[in-house]
Each structure stands twice: as structure tokens, then as C-alpha cells.
Amino acid sequence: MAEITVLGAGSWGTTFAKVMADSGREVTLWARRGSVSEAIERHRENAEYLPGVRLPDTLRSTSDPRVALDGAHTVVLAVPSQSLRHNLAAWSSLLPPDATLVSLAKGVELGTLKRMSEVVVDITGVDEDRVAVVSGPNLALEIAQEQPTASVIACRDHDRAVALQELCTNSYFRPYTITDVIGCEIGGACKNVIALSCGMATGLGFGANTLATLITRGLAETARLGAALGADPLTFSGLAGLGDLVATCSSPLSRNRTFGARLGKGETVAQAQAAAQGQVAEGVKSCSSIRELAQRHGVEMPITEVVHRVCHDGFDPREMAGELIGRKTKPER
Structure with a gap:
């Protein structure tokens, strides 16, 4: 059981999971392929997306979404924008009640023309104040290499944005908060x-x-x-x-x-x-x-x-x- 779950083990999802683990949090990273989660568990590396970057021991990985989401109070959605709806529909029933949902995807959905936070609300039915987004200069490899960077956490609920800010602040990652989602x-x-x-x-x-x-x-x-x-x-x-x-x-x-x-x-x-x-x-x-x-x-x-x-x-x-x-x-x- 982890306090934070990141769904999506691409370069940015893996990096953001590392950021939160380096901030002293217990993090579980869900990977679509079992071979990726097994490699992370065994070798502490996601060699396909972040070769040479060692992942913290407090970062666990699994390919079972039920296991990944068990007990999480913060769920980070780290899948491409055009596949968010499909993936989230499969995960929706597993989401812990009252969890903060955080979108890392940057895009506008084809067809509906909805922003990612709107897609999250549309699929899950949660209040808009429970959905946050992360943006800014987010080149994953540089952050994974612990090069200093700043970012933005946006949420209509300012207190929730501040709580997320505290979860991912560390020696190389400095998040600011805004309410302009x-x-x-x-x-x-x-x-x-x-x-x-x-x-x-x-x-x-x-x-x-x-x-x-x-x-x-x-x-x-x-x-x-x-x-x-x-x-x-x-x-x-x-x-x-x-x-x-x-x-x-x-x-x-x-x-x-x-x-x-x-x-x-x-x-x-x-x-x-x-x-x-x-x-x-x-x-x-x-x-x-x-x-x-x-x-x-x-x-x-x-x-x-x-x-x-x-x-x-x-x-x-x-x-x-x-x-x-x-x-x-x-x-x-």
C-alpha cells in the first residue's frame, strides 16, 4: 500500500514518481507491461525510457492496477492525452474515494475538445476541485538526472494544490501553485x-x-x-x-x-x-x-x-x- 500512485511508466510518469519518492513519499508506479515493472523492481531502472537513472528504493512498481491503487490518497495520471479517457474508464472503479487526481498529460482531446482535467471529471464524476494538473518546463530526462527545475501545480482548490506542492518538493524540484487550471x-x-x-x-x-x-x-x-x-x-x-x-x-x-x-x-x-x-x-x-x-x-x-x-x-x-x-x-x- 502506497500513499501515492502514478499510473503510467513512460519517461515523464517514471520521472514524476521519482520526484515524489525523492521527496520522502511512498510511491507505487503502475506499468502497462509486466516486464517494465519487474525490471524496475529488480534493477531499480526503467531502461526503456530513462536508461542509466537509478530509481529510489521507496518507489515500487506493479502491472496490476488494483494493487497499485490500493490505499492511495493521491493518484497521478501519466498516460498520453489521447488515451487518457480509455485508460481512466478502466481504472475508474478502482480509484480510492476522496483521492486527489493529478493529470500530467498535455493536450486537448480529439472529438470532445476537452482539456485533460475535463476528461477526468467526465469519466470519474469527481468534483473539479479534486483534480490538479502539473505543467511547466518538464523535460523528463533532465529532471530525472536531478537538474534543478521549477514547475506549476494548478488546482481550483488552493489548499489541495499546496498539499500536492508539499508532496513533491525536494532538493532539485521546486513546484509553485496556481488556481488557473x-x-x-x-x-x-x-x-x-x-x-x-x-x-x-x-x-x-x-x-x-x-x-x-x-x-x-x-x-x-x-x-x-x-x-x-x-x-x-x-x-x-x-x-x-x-x-x-x-x-x-x-x-x-x-x-x-x-x-x-x-x-x-x-x-x-x-x-x-x-x-x-x-x-x-x-x-x-x-x-x-x-x-x-x-x-x-x-x-x-x-x-x-x-x-x-x-x-x-x-x-x-x-x-x-x-x-x-x-x-x-x-x-x-
């Missing part, structure tokens, strides 16, 4: 799409000016969508907005940036997906749902529009710059 989730979802565009630009051989332009204008369109949905504009100048965006758009560790770079170099979407070897670039799917969400609310998101066309309509990344630069001129604000 909408802004936190929109920032986390949109930055994946902007990172795809930055990757494409890098693959095409463009330099720092182009990347700075995409990051800055990408932040502007993200903030426009957030404002239309009721987010606090200040959220986008913080860790869940600018911080996450800069890290994801700049680092070769970013799956979305790497995926975009492959497209920029001439690979097809299928070739880039094959090269990813099972790692999920969330922005490839989320660009479609974010684009549709923006259209529903009358929000202009030109970078998101171009990324969607490249990933799903066969648009050539080499035409991206001309498409964006050639738009009608206007004031910056």
Missing part, C-alpha cells in the same frame, strides 16, 4: 504544437531569429485562446506558459521539436512516427483539436493552422515561412 492546461497543450513548428524551422536550417519569432508569436496565439476560454493572462508569462514553451521549443530532448525537425528535413509524418520508436509527440494529434477549439471560439491561431496542415493535409514545411510571413500586416497588440 484552464491557463495551465492550454499552455501545456499549445506549446507542443509551437514546438513542432520550431522543429520544422530547425530542420529547414533556419536560425535564432526564426525560432524567437515562432516562440513569441506562438505564445501570443496561445494566450488568445486561453483568454477566450477564461484563463488568467498572467499564467502565460509564467512557468506553465513561457517557461514550458521555451524548454519544449529549444531542447533536442523535446519529442515535439524532434518530430518537427524530421518533417523539416523532408521526412513524412509516417517516417517521423516510426523514428520516434513509440515515444508520443502529443502535438501531432493535439494540433487538430486545438485548431478546432480555436475556430469554435473565433480565435486566430496561424502557427497552429500551418502545423495542422503539415501534419494532416500534406502541406510542405518549406512553404511554412512564406505562409506566415505573407499574412496581412497589423499591429503587434
Whole structure:
């Protein structure tokens, strides 16, 4: 029996489980495959996702969700955004009553256009105040290597956010709290799409000016969508907005940036997906749902529009710059 359960043993799920274990907590990590949980138990390593990173002895692992969830007061959902609904439906009856549910996924669900916290409420029926999200500069490998970083825990219930903050504060991981769940989730979802565009630009051989332009204008369109949905504009100048965006758009560790770079170099979407070897670039799917969400609310998101066309309509990344630069001129604000 553990006080905290993390459902999903990918790179970020395993890393966040390590963060909480390093904060002095008893943590159980659920892995879909028994071979992964057995390797963690036996060798203290998730070699597939975090090779060379030793996991704490207080972090246990199992492939049985019933065992993993037994007695947990905090349940962390660490599966890709487009599979959260399916997985959570299978786990819902096993969730301990009154447990805090924490989403690590960054995306907008296809079809429903719901944010991840909305999907959690939709499936479980829990009150919105019981659902928290984690965002910020969350490049998993760097955090697993205990490089100093800050992050954000967002929850409508401030006291619950503070309680989570205490659970995962340690010598290398510093979480801040906010109550703006909408802004936190929109920032986390949109930055994946902007990172795809930055990757494409890098693959095409463009330099720092182009990347700075995409990051800055990408932040502007993200903030426009957030404002239309009721987010606090200040959220986008913080860790869940600018911080996450800069890290994801700049680092070769970013799956979305790497995926975009492959497209920029001439690979097809299928070739880039094959090269990813099972790692999920969330922005490839989320660009479609974010684009549709923006259209529903009358929000202009030109970078998101171009990324969607490249990933799903066969648009050539080499035409991206001309498409964006050639738009009608206007004031910056």
C-alpha cells in the first residue's frame, strides 16, 4: 500500500514518481507491461525510457492496477492525452474515494475538445476541485538526472494544490501553485504544437531569429485562446506558459521539436512516427483539436493552422515561412 500512485511508466510518469519518492513519499508506479515493472523492481531502472537513472528504493512498481491503487490518497495520471479517457474508464472503479487526481498529460482531446482535467471529471464524476494538473518546463530526462527545475501545480482548490506542492518538493524540484487550471492546461497543450513548428524551422536550417519569432508569436496565439476560454493572462508569462514553451521549443530532448525537425528535413509524418520508436509527440494529434477549439471560439491561431496542415493535409514545411510571413500586416497588440 502506497500513499501515492502514478499510473503510467513512460519517461515523464517514471520521472514524476521519482520526484515524489525523492521527496520522502511512498510511491507505487503502475506499468502497462509486466516486464517494465519487474525490471524496475529488480534493477531499480526503467531502461526503456530513462536508461542509466537509478530509481529510489521507496518507489515500487506493479502491472496490476488494483494493487497499485490500493490505499492511495493521491493518484497521478501519466498516460498520453489521447488515451487518457480509455485508460481512466478502466481504472475508474478502482480509484480510492476522496483521492486527489493529478493529470500530467498535455493536450486537448480529439472529438470532445476537452482539456485533460475535463476528461477526468467526465469519466470519474469527481468534483473539479479534486483534480490538479502539473505543467511547466518538464523535460523528463533532465529532471530525472536531478537538474534543478521549477514547475506549476494548478488546482481550483488552493489548499489541495499546496498539499500536492508539499508532496513533491525536494532538493532539485521546486513546484509553485496556481488556481488557473484552464491557463495551465492550454499552455501545456499549445506549446507542443509551437514546438513542432520550431522543429520544422530547425530542420529547414533556419536560425535564432526564426525560432524567437515562432516562440513569441506562438505564445501570443496561445494566450488568445486561453483568454477566450477564461484563463488568467498572467499564467502565460509564467512557468506553465513561457517557461514550458521555451524548454519544449529549444531542447533536442523535446519529442515535439524532434518530430518537427524530421518533417523539416523532408521526412513524412509516417517516417517521423516510426523514428520516434513509440515515444508520443502529443502535438501531432493535439494540433487538430486545438485548431478546432480555436475556430469554435473565433480565435486566430496561424502557427497552429500551418502545423495542422503539415501534419494532416500534406502541406510542405518549406512553404511554412512564406505562409506566415505573407499574412496581412497589423499591429503587434
